[in-house]
Amino acid sequence: MPKQYWVIGGEYQCVEFQEVVPGTARVFGPFRTYDEANQIWRERSLASRSSATTRYSIVASTPNPAKQPVAA
Secondary structure (H helix, E strand, O other): OOOEEEEEEEEEOOOOOOOEOOOOOEEEEEEOOHHHHHHHHHHHHHHOOOOOOEEEEEEEEOOOHHHOOOOO
8 A cells, every 4th residue: 555644743842852832743644655745844844943842753654464454
């Protein structure tokens, strides 16, 4: 199965980026390609560049085939 890409992030409590400020977490996706996710990551990162405690990342996931329904 193909990978899916997500852009995740938000505002963090401090620059150690361990704990997200409640209510600020954001998830964008899924995207079919890394390039699609990268475009959103760039937009979000540029929009929040003045905030030292805001960070976004691209993560990839592969759907688990064991959890997919079996076709009859």
